[in-house]
Amino acid sequence: MRSMNLVDSWGQACLVINQSLPYNSFNGLMKINSKNRKILKQSLSYRTFSSLTVSAIATNEKVVMEKEEFNFKVYVAEKAICVNKALDEAIMVKDPPKIHEAMRYSLLAGGKRVRPMLCLAACELVGGNQGNAMAAACAVEMIHTMSLIHDDLPCMDDDDLRRGKPTNHKVYGEDVAVLAGDALLAFAFEYLATATTGVPPSRILVAVAELAKSVGTEGLVAGQVADLACTGNPNVGLEMLEFIHIHKTAALLEASVVIGAILGGGADEEVDKLRRFAQCIGLLFQVVDDILDVTKSSSELGKTAGKDLAVDKTTYPKLLGLEKAKEFAAELNGEAKQQLAAFDSHKAAPLIALADYIANRQN
Numbered sequence: 001m002r003s004m005n006l007v008d009s010w011g012q013a014c015l016v017i018n019q020s021l022p023y024n025s026f027n028g029l030m031k032i033n034s035k036n037r038k039i040l041k042q043s044l045s046y047r048t049f050s051s052l053t054v055s056a057i058a059t060n061e062k063v064v065m066e067k068e069e070f071n072f073k074v075y076v077a078e079k080a081i082c083v084n085k086a087l088d089e090a091i092m093v094k095d096p097p098k099i100h101e102a103m104r105y106s107l108l109a110g111g112k113r114v115r116p117m118l119c120l121a122a123c124e125l126v127g128g129n130q131g132n133a134m135a136a137a138c139a140v141e142m143i144h145t146m147s148l149i150h151d152d153l154p155c156m157d158d159d160d161l162r163r164g165k166p167t168n169h170k171v172y173g174e175d176v177a178v179l180a181g182d183a184l185l186a187f188a189f190e191y192l193a194t195a196t197t198g199v200p201p202s203r204i205l206v207a208v209a210e211l212a213k214s215v216g217t218e219g220l221v222a223g224q225v226a227d228l229a230c231t232g233n234p235n236v237g238l239e240m241l242e243f244i245h246i247h248k249t250a251a252l253l254e255a256s257v258v259i260g261a262i263l264g265g266g267a268d269e270e271v272d273k274l275r276r277f278a279q280c281i282g283l284l285f286q287v288v289d290d291i292l293d294v295t296k297s298s299s300e301l302g303k304t305a306g307k308d309l310a311v312d313k314t315t316y317p318k319l320l321g322l323e324k325a326k327e328f329a330a331e332l333n334g335e336a337k338q339q340l341a342a343f344d345s346h347k348a349a350p351l352i353a354l355a356d357y358i359a360n361r362q363n
Contacts, residue, residue: 070349072357076117082130083116084108086138090191102172102180103187107145109163114285114358115140115253119260121350122274125343128264135195136207136263140256142188143211147220147252149181156228185215199263207259214255223248227313236314242283249289250282257351273339280336281355287329288361290315291322296363333359 087107093100116137123133152159152167153174159167169177189208196204213219226244230236257278261271294317316325336355340348 070346070353072350072353075350075353076357079117079120080113082134083113083120083137083141086134087141090138090142090195091187098172098176099179099183102168102176103184105171106149106162106168106180107142107184109165111141111145111163112361113141114354115144115256118253118278118281118351118354119256121354122257122260122266123264125274125347125351126261126264126266126270128260128266129198132196132198132265133260133263135197136192136211136259137256138195139188139192139211140252140259142184142191143215143220144252146181146184146188147224149177149184151224153177156224196263199265203262203265207262210259210262211255214251219247219251219255223251231313233314238319241314241316241319245286246279246283249286250279253282253285254278270343273342277336277339277351277355280332280339281358284329284332284336284355285358287316287325287332288359290317291325291329292361292363294322329359 088104091100091103091107093104119133119137119140120130123136124130148162149168151157152162153169160170161167167177168180172180189211192211193204193208196207215221223244223246226240227248230240230244254275257274258271261274266274293315316328320328333355337352340351
């Protein structure tokens with residue numbers, strides 16, 4: 001979206017101021033159960049969102065409802081400003097300055113802030129307020145940034161460009177980049193545990209455990225290890241590809257939503273519905289990422305385009321074809337929004353719009 005798109009507009013604004021889904025539980029392999037699935041046509045049927053009279057179209061940046069209108073562009077700009085301010089205040093430059101500068105370089109380099117917004121929106125959906133979840137929103141963004149710093153290292157994906165800027169190790173060296181990622185990971189948990197306000201300690205403890213699970217061998221680390229092992233392997237199938245993305249990408253998106261719901265005081269049933277919503281959009285995020293890698297330029301993406309193809313990574317367009325991958329993305333988006341049907345339509349509007357934004361994003 002180079003022509004004054006949603007991401008650009010909120011970036012400029014920041015400068016001036018168990019079981020309806022066919023998923024197993026997140027123990028080991030949380031995969032979509034579908035044998036010979038025909039791109040999940042049977043298990044993830046696209047259903048219209050009849051419970052809410054809602055049309056959430058990211059390209060128009062609005063969710064239009066009966067008698068009222070939710071302006072997604074305004075929502076995103078407001079939340080991004082709040083999140084960026086909180087991130088800036090959370091990590092200050094102090095001794096030793098180099099490591100804190102490296103942490104801030106990647107953390108404040110921009111980005112869509114999708115995970116923090118999902119966290120805040122889920123908290124508010126179940127009756128909490130932004131203050132209850134802001135520390136958690138910052139924590140998930142710190143961990144996401146850590147994953148990007150480490151993912152770009154020569155020993156991992158070996159990339160030189162991230163968010164339109166040189167990657168962390170290109171600026172600070174590989175040694176400091178590794179340590180900056182490590183420091184962000186550690187501080188994320190410290191910040192979540194100590195800076196969360198207005199929430200019972202028991203719920204903070206559950207949130208910490210949820211976040212930890214999303215990063216370790218049941219989440220991000222498992223996905224990254226599998227991704228490295230499968231790069232260049234021509235025999236990687238759809239099941240393994242799902243394992244990689246559900247762990248490497250979707251796990252932290254799921255944690256963002258679930259933690260927000262927990263800290264907002266959500267009931268178990270509400271948290272379960274939001275978990276299923278997040279599982280869908282988490283996989284959706286990566287399917288779209290794979291599509292963009294083969295359809296957009298480096299300048300449009302803010303990172304190296306065509307990298308997956310260059311290193312012979314298995315992707316959804318590679319396995320399914322581009323059009324079938326797009327169909328799969330639409331099915332995931334429809335199923336995600338179906339999980340929000342039982343919630344108040346006004347409060348659910350930000351999550352509906354965020355799901356559509358993830359489905360329709362252009363970088």
